[in-house]
Structure formats: structure tokens, C-alpha cells
Amino acid sequence: MKIKNLVTEKRNPVTMHIDTMSTIEMVKTINNEDKKVAEAVGTQDEQIAKAIDEAAKRYGRGGRLIYVGAGTSGRLGVLDAAELVPTYGIKPERAVGLIAGGKEAMYCAVEGAEDSAELGEQDLRKLKLTATDTVIGIAASGRTPYVVGCLDYAKQVGALRVSVACVPDSVIGHHADIAIEAVAGPEVITGSTRMKSGTAQKMILNMLSTGVMIRQGKVYQNVMIDVQPTNSKLVDRACRIINVTTGASIDEALTTLKKTDNNVSLAIVMIKTGTDQDTAAKLLAAHHGNVGQVLQNK
Structure with missing residues (x-):
């Protein structure tokens, strides 16, 4: 044509x-x-x-x-x-x-x-x-x-x-x-x-x-759990994501986020499962980084 x-x-x-x-x-x-x-x-x-x-x-x-x-x-x-x-x-x-x-x-x-x-x-x-x-x-x-x-x-x-x-x-x-x-x-x-x-x-x-x-498991519920907190706005967003998905306070979210070197997925799993960083990391690795699958099988 x-x-x-x-x-x-x-x-x-x-x-x-x-x-x-x-x-x-x-x-x-x-x-x-x-x-x-x-x-x-x-x-x-x-x-x-x-x-x-x-x-x-x-x-x-x-x-x-x-x-x-x-x-x-x-x-x-x-x-x-x-x-x-x-x-x-x-x-x-x-x-x-x-x-x-x-x-x-x-x-x-x-x-x-x-x-x-x-x-x-x-x-x-x-x-x-x-x-x-x-x-x-x-x-x-x-x-x-x-x-x-x-x-x-x-x-x-x-x-x-x-x-x-x-x-x-x-x-x-x-x-x-x-x-x-x-x-x-x-x-x-x-x-x-x-x-x-x-x-x-x-x-x-x-x-x-x-x-x-x-x-690929990059979204948990309807939030971006693999967002990269590379500036203050994104750190704030990451803390709010952890807050709304786990019920943790913003202060606890920020503290946990820092422990994980700004890994939102890892912070969520740590808080939701009550495990330490190494255990949470192993859980994530076993489910190919999919937070939803980790929490469904916990």
C-alpha cells in the first residue's frame, strides 16, 4: 500500500x-x-x-x-x-x-x-x-x-x-x-x-x-519492589513501599532498607518473615527473587 x-x-x-x-x-x-x-x-x-x-x-x-x-x-x-x-x-x-x-x-x-x-x-x-x-x-x-x-x-x-x-x-x-x-x-x-x-x-x-x-516478580501486590533508591525521592518511595506492604513504620522501613544496602525486596522479606538478612536472601534466591512466591510458601 x-x-x-x-x-x-x-x-x-x-x-x-x-x-x-x-x-x-x-x-x-x-x-x-x-x-x-x-x-x-x-x-x-x-x-x-x-x-x-x-x-x-x-x-x-x-x-x-x-x-x-x-x-x-x-x-x-x-x-x-x-x-x-x-x-x-x-x-x-x-x-x-x-x-x-x-x-x-x-x-x-x-x-x-x-x-x-x-x-x-x-x-x-x-x-x-x-x-x-x-x-x-x-x-x-x-x-x-x-x-x-x-x-x-x-x-x-x-x-x-x-x-x-x-x-x-x-x-x-x-x-x-x-x-x-x-x-x-x-x-x-x-x-x-x-x-x-x-x-x-x-x-x-x-x-x-x-x-x-x-x-518476573518485579511487582509485589501493585508496588515496584525492585525500584532503585538512587536519590532522596526514591529512598522515600522505597520506605513507603516497605511500609504499605509490611505494616512496618517508616523508621523501621528505613532502618531495614539500610541494612540491605537499599534492596527493597530483601527488606520486605526480612520484615514479613521475621528472619535475618542471610535467611531472607536465601529464601529470595530459592524463588528466583519473587517476593510473592516467597511469602506464599512461607
Whole structure:
């Protein structure tokens, strides 16, 4: 399909005269269009759940989440990968974002980079892709050659291939094992896929990566137990997490947190089981770091 015929490139009849609207009308119009995004993402629940389950299996065996894309799509992938590190305490190499054109493309357009399937393959080769990895190809138009190249190389290696597009029957979907296609309709500003399409992609990536982390035991109840307390705000958050999950006072939470060298999971197990640090650490190790499983079996 030609670019001009893609849903993401069509003119939106609702916003044909947005340039002459009052500011409040403009804002309400954009907001009303944004409401369609959640509905579009909702149509992909089963595909997203399938992607979470399959990616979680591989991640649990030591695989990585590798996001690939160009432009806005690439930046969203890099963002999701980067945020997993402090949020869930994972090593940076376990979540990697690749953008066509490299780091420079995060801030400036790199001409022609997204049109090269070969560049996609080269970038993945540099990462030494394996069959335990999950490659998440992101493209609002669903046809970016860079992403296609990445997905095709991932197939050669045997890695899981997930595609995230905002058009139906996408090209990248045909190159993926699991195709996620949230179609929110034409953009408010024709072709400006950083808007509705970008929001849809962000929502999908949030669900996908969060789901994988939950399946790894990185969440107990509904709190982030592997958050890295690297500043005063996060130390405060860590203490509140320990407080609400154990009933311990904030002072006791802080004292225990310090004993564990800022290991929230370990602090929770120590308090909930009434054991010392070494015993709690052994319990966690026996359950692969999953606090929920430790406490269920105690």
C-alpha cells in the first residue's frame, strides 16, 4: 500500500479547520480525538497479552527486550527500555532501544536511515541477538524498512518478533510472530504520528514491558519492589513501599532498607518473615527473587 493511502496519512474530517478554531475548541478537539486511542488499543488486548506471555518466557531464560524503530517510534522504544532500568532494577543490557540512525537520531533526523533494512540487520548483529531475545518492531505506518530488516534478521536467529503498528494489515505485522495493530484513525494534524499513533504506541509498550516485569516478580501486590533508591525521592518511595506492604513504620522501613544496602525486596522479606538478612536472601534466591512466591510458601 502506498504511504498516501495509509490511515495514519489520511486527513481527519473533524480537524479540517483546526487552524481557525478558538484555542479552547482546539484543545477539546484534540482531547476528543485522543479518547479514541484507548479504544483502539483495547482491540488488541489478546495480542498484547500473548506478546507479554511469550516475551516473559524468554526474558526469564536470560533473554532481552530489544526495541527497534525510527523517528518517534524509535524514540518511544528507547524511552521504554531506558525507564525499565531504574523502575525495576534490571541491568541496562536487559532492555535495549535501537533507533535508525543511532543516538544522533534521538534529537535530529538522520536522512535515509529508516529506509535501510540492511542497517536494521547490522544493528542487531552488533548486539549478538539470540533466540532467547524478544525484538519489538515499532512503526506507526507499519512499513518502515529499518524495522522490517530487524524483524527478518530476528527470524533468522529464532528470536521472538513482536510488531507494533497503527494501521491494519501492516507490513511489519507480516514479518512478526505477534502483530499488534491499534488503529486510532487519522491524526489531528495530517501525518503527525507523534500524536494519536505515538500515544497508542506508548500505551502498548507500557503494557508490554510492565507485564513482562510483573511476570518476573518485579511487582509485589501493585508496588515496584525492585525500584532503585538512587536519590532522596526514591529512598522515600522505597520506605513507603516497605511500609504499605509490611505494616512496618517508616523508621523501621528505613532502618531495614539500610541494612540491605537499599534492596527493597530483601527488606520486605526480612520484615514479613521475621528472619535475618542471610535467611531472607536465601529464601529470595530459592524463588528466583519473587517476593510473592516467597511469602506464599512461607
